[in-house]
Amino acid sequence: MDLTRAYEVLAKEMDLKPGDTVKILRSAKSYELGWQNTWTPSMTDSIGKIMEVVTDDEFGVKLSDHLSYPFFVLKVVSRAPVIKVTLDGRIVPLDSLSDETIKDIKK
Numbered sequence: 001m002d003l004t005r006a007y008e009v010l011a012k013e014m015d016l017k018p019g020d021t022v023k024i025l026r027s028a029k030s031y032e033l034g035w036q037n038t039w040t041p042s043m044t045d046s047i048g049k050i051m052e053v054v055t056d057d058e059f060g061v062k063l064s065d066h067l068s069y070p071f072f073v074l075k076v077v078s079r080a081p082v083i084k085v086t087l088d089g090r091i092v093p094l095d096s097l098s099d100e101t102i103k104d105i106k107k
Helices: 003-014 099-106
Strands: 021-024 050-057 060-063 074-078 084-087 090-093
Antiparallel strands (some): 021 050, 021 074, 050 060, 084 090
16 A cells, blocks of 8 residues: 555544544644645644634645645544434434435425
8 A cells, every 4th residue: 555545544534524623733744644735834833723624635634724734633622513313213414314305304
């Protein structure tokens, strides 16, 4: 397994979701450990700050400052709450439902 693929596998295991909050612990070297991005001075200014996860993209974990950090410099502070609904007698996470199913429920 090459380093880029290893980064992708480990990032997925961290299981960060939009709404999670993380603390930026340290800087990273550009392209460190398979991360496909560069570290910028504005990222250094964010070390020690707590931010919300917006999404993950091909450049890393995008935070509320609109920058994408490597997962390995982040520590989870809190997980976003999971909203669950009852559907056909089963309890399911709301974010697992399709837009079409949600429209049907609203009717």
